Amino acid sequence: MDLDLTKDELEFREEVRDFLRTSLPDYVRDGARRTPGVFVEPDIGLVWHRILNDKGWVAYHWSEDCGGTGWTPMQRYLFEKECAIAGAPALSVLGLRLVGPVICAFGTQEQKDRFLPAIRAGTDYWCQGYSEPQSGSDLASLRTRARRDGDEYVVDGSKIWTTHAHHANWIFCLVRTDGEVKKQAGISFLLIPMDQPGVTVTPIITMAGDHEVNQVFLDGARTSVDNRIGEEGQGWTIAKFLLENERGGSFHAPRLIRAIDHLEQLAGIAPSGHNGSLGGDIRIATRIARLRLEAEALETTELRILADMAKGRPAGPQTSLVKLLSSEIHQRIDGLAMDLHGYDGLQLPTGRPLYGNEAPPPIGDEDAQVAAARYLNSRAWTVFGGSSEVQKNIIAKTVLRL
Amino acid sequence: MNFDLDEDQQLTRDTIGRFLGPVDIAARHAMRQSGGGYARARWQEIADLGLLALAAPEAMGGIGGTMVDLALAAEALGKGVAIDPWLENGVLPIRLAAAAGDHALVADLTIGAQFAAVAFAEPGRRYETEAVGTKAEGDRITGAKTFVLGAPLADTLLVTVAGNKLAKAERGAEGVVRQDYPVIDGSNAATIDLHRTPADLFDLPAAKFRRVIGDVRMLAAAEMVGLAQTMFDDTLAYVGERQQFGAAIGSFQALQHRLVECYAALEQARSMMLRTAMLDPTTDDANWPRIAAGAKAFVGEAATRIGLEAVQMHGGMGQTDELAIGHALKRVMLLDKLFGDRDHCLRSYARAA
Numbered sequence: 001m002d003l004d005l006t007k008d009e010l011e012f013r014e015e016v017r018d019f020l021r022t023s024l025p026d027y028v029r030d031g032a033r034r035t036p037g038v039f040v041e042p043d044i045g046l047v048w049h050r051i052l053n054d055k056g057w058v059a060y061h062w063s064e065d066c067g068g069t070g071w072t073p074m075q076r077y078l079f080e081k082e083c084a085i086a087g088a089p090a091l092s093v094l095g096l097r098l099v100g101p102v103i104c105a106f107g108t109q110e111q112k113d114r115f116l117p118a119i120r121a122g123t124d125y126w127c128q129g130y131s132e133p134q135s136g137s138d139l140a141s142l143r144t145r146a147r148r149d150g151d152e153y154v155v156d157g158s159k160i161w162t163t164h165a166h167h168a169n170w171i172f173c174l175v176r177t178d179g180e181v182k183k184q185a186g187i188s189f190l191l192i193p194m195d196q197p198g199v200t201v202t203p204i205i206t207m208a209g210d211h212e213v214n215q216v217f218l219d220g221a222r223t224s225v226d227n228r229i230g231e232e233g234q235g236w237t238i239a240k241f242l243l244e245n246e247r248g249g250s251f252h253a254p255r256l257i258r259a260i261d262h263l264e265q266l267a268g269i270a271p272s273g274h275n276g277s278l279g280g281d282i283r284i285a286t287r288i289a290r291l292r293l294e295a296e297a298l299e300t301t302e303l304r305i306l307a308d309m310a311k312g313r314p315a316g317p318q319t320s321l322v323k324l325l326s327s328e329i330h331q332r333i334d335g336l337a338m339d340l341h342g343y344d345g346l347q348l349p350t351g352r353p354l355y356g357n358e359a360p361p362p363i364g365d366e367d368a369q370v371a372a373a374r375y376l377n378s379r380a381w382t383v384f385g386g387s388s389e390v391q392k393n394i395i396a397k398t399v400l401r402l
Numbered sequence: 403m404n405f406d407l408d409e410d411q412q413l414t415r416d417t418i419g420r421f422l423g424p425v426d427i428a429a430r431h432a433m434r435q436s437g438g439g440y441a442r443a444r445w446q447e448i449a450d451l452g453l454l455a456l457a458a459p460e461a462m463g464g465i466g467g468t469m470v471d472l473a474l475a476a477e478a479l480g481k482g483v484a485i486d487p488w489l490e491n492g493v494l495p496i497r498l499a500a501a502a503g504d505h506a507l508v509a510d511l512t513i514g515a516q517f518a519a520v521a522f523a524e525p526g527r528r529y530e531t532e533a534v535g536t537k538a539e540g541d542r543i544t545g546a547k548t549f550v551l552g553a554p555l556a557d558t559l560l561v562t563v564a565g566n567k568l569a570k571a572e573r574g575a576e577g578v579v580r581q582d583y584p585v586i587d588g589s590n591a592a593t594i595d596l597h598r599t600p601a602d603l604f605d606l607p608a609a610k611f612r613r614v615i616g617d618v619r620m621l622a623a624a625e626m627v628g629l630a631q632t633m634f635d636d637t638l639a640y641v642g643e644r645q646q647f648g649a650a651i652g653s654f655q656a657l658q659h660r661l662v663e664c665y666a667a668l669e670q671a672r673s674m675m676l677r678t679a680m681l682d683p684t685t686d687d688a689n690w691p692r693i694a695a696g697a698k699a700f701v702g703e704a705a706t707r708i709g710l711e712a713v714q715m716h717g718g719m720g721q722t723d724e725l726a727i728g729h730a731l732k733r734v735m736l737l738d739k740l741f742g743d744r745d746h747c748l749r750s751y752a753r754a755a
Contacts, residue, residue: 131718134645135646136646136717136718137646137647137651137717138646138647138648141646141647160718161718204722204724205722205723205724206721206722206723207713207721207722207723207728207731207732209723213718213721271526271527271528272528273526273527273528273529273530274528274530278528283745284745339743339745342528342529342739342743343523343528343529343548343549343739344548344549345739346549346585346586346591346735346736346739347583347584347585347586347591348584348585348586348588348732349583349584350584360583361581363548363581363583363593364525364548372586372735376586376732377721379710379713379714379720379721380721382714383714383717383718383720383721384718387714387717388714389656389657392656
């Protein structure tokens with residue numbers, strides 16, 4: 001047992017570092033740092049997406065036959081870790097990590113040819129139609145209906161908490177195609193174009209004042225039968241495949257550890273108000289230390305899962321454990337960041353974006369400007385992609401067999 | 403011993419409740435987006451209700467409410483998730499002006515004729531309250547202040563100055579450079595740079611200033627009790643209504659136990675608020691800021707926890723800016739740090755023990 005990297009892995013890491021040094025634009029890094037939302041906007045994210053695509057690395061968790069890099073789990077981990085250290089923005093997961101692998105695994109050749117290249121190129125921008133106003137944690141109770149009309153489906157219903165629906169030109173949806181069978185068995189997975197009269201997007205503003213999510217109304221929205229992934233009634237199986245990717249598709253610890261490094265630097269320069277820096281304050285120092293231990297343990301938990309994946313064992317419910325832990329560490333980091341900024345951490349600017357020439361001037365340290373907004377938006381970590389309560393239910397049932 | 407509200411206290415609470423009514427999110431957003439994030443016309447109503455006079459001493463034309471009277475008012479304002487800066491632009495400047503002996507200002511503030519903002523925080527000094535970087539030279543003051551709540555709407559600035567002084571300056575006075583910015587509860591604050599700004603200077607002995615800080619901490623705790631009550635009530639109602647998996651989510655034991663913990667924290671917070679307010683008359687001025695700091699730290703922890711649970715149990719809806727719980731949580735986050743965060747306040751409480 002050891003934590004050593006092989007010679008090939010070390011060389012790969014060097015290659016990634018070189019690439020990041022030369023190819024990650026400063027304004028993209030700055031935009032990511034000054035984004036208080038959970039997701040970066042396309043004006044930052046798509047720039048980085050396209051740079052990665054030009055390099056051939058954007059679909060780094062897809063298999064080669066779908067146009068991915070075919071990297072080993074360790075290569076994916078090293079890549080994500082170096083991206084985190086370099087301060088690269090996290091890419092939108094919706095196309096690359098959610099619907100892409102679904103199309104890759106369940107789609108026909110025609111569907112793969114139509115959709116996968118446009119996801120890689122960043123010319124299609126996707127959003128996710130899962131939750132509904134009355135179906136959140138109880139996803140299988142969803143009510144959006146699709147009925148056949150010749151070669152098309154006609155869809156009626158509403159989806160909510162739809163991240164970046166206002167930027168997207170496609171939505172992948174779970175819809176009910178059969179109301180007579182057991183609720184999971186009546187669900188299908190449809191791809192629906194957004195640019196049509198039957199689709200309306202209404203913004204939902206977060207507590208922090210950010211516009212990331214929306215409600216999407218589908219009133220007679222139409223899509224070709226060719227845009228159904230898998231068979232009618234297979235939607236729930238696909239949905240679970242996708243959710244496991246959403247929860248476990250990436251490594252959280254590298255970004256968390258980088259954020260903690262950042263907090264430690266900040267504490268080192270932030271004034272305590274009486275003498276010395278906040279970093280010299282034992283209560284602050286031990287809070288940072290405690291968080292660091294938590295994130296380091298998580299990194300090793302993630303590596304243990306990775307080792308299983310490398311041996312071909314499915315990650316399965318372990319992804320729920322990582323989702324549960326990483327969400328809470330995220331929130332604690334953002335809470336500590338706010339505390340470090342004192343009164344300056346209470347500013348909550350109303351304009352967006354907070355990068356570029358139009359951004360309002362920060363009060364105090366630059367990072368203080370995003371601290372409160374980030375803390376508030378960070379509440380979503382324990383809700384989206386299956387709330388912490390849902391993750392605990394999954395772990396209790398499938399791991400502990402309670 | 404008696405925990406009953408007297409007639410006047412009952413009346414004040416009912417008056418505040420009627421004035422605030424149910425939380426109107428649309429009206430709230432509209433007021434926050436208007437200039438300065440608040441309206442002087444509404445402030446006049448607060449004055450007309452006597453809520454400002456309650457905080458002013460009788461000798462200066464006020465009602466001279468007891469700490470219990472004030473705490474109950476603050477709690478009622480919290481319960482209604484008031485948009486009004488009663489504490490930071492009402493109680494704080496009135497009591498500072500009173501402590502400095504500026505009777506005319508107390509009178510003006512009490513009737514709403516003037517609106518004052520207090521510049522006590524200095525950049526790089528975190529929660530320390532002793533003014534160091536702001537200095538007086540004759541009748542002119544120079545220095546930098548930050549987190550001046552309500553400054554964009556203020557006619558009058560009350561500025562703490564090195565050497566235990568309080569300066570009163572006009573908003574548009576020479577040498578005042580103000581940078582306004584929104585803060586977490588949606589209100590507006592400012593950084594203020596002062597360069598040889600003409601001001602009236604008053605003596606503000608450290609003990610008197612600390613006494614006022616104690617009052618504000620006590621009342622911040624009381625407002626947080628009200629805010630926590632509303633966040634709790636709304637959440638309790640929501641888990642009874644929200645159906646998932648064929649049942650109200652409040653029927654799940656995992657949520658029930660957490661709600662019971664919130665309830666326990668809320669009752670403890672209310673006890674701490676009442677206890678501290680009732681101890682005021684028998685506590686000397688040196689010890690008062692300390693016990694008020696302890697109460698604020700204790701209540702702040704409870705209110706924050708209840709707020710975060712409220713947001714979590716409301717799921718996606720809890721993330722939006724459309725519910726009273728979110729607005730209440732944001733106000734709690736401001737009060738929790740006003741005149742010191744929990745660490746700072748617990749230290750004050752421990753150090754003097």
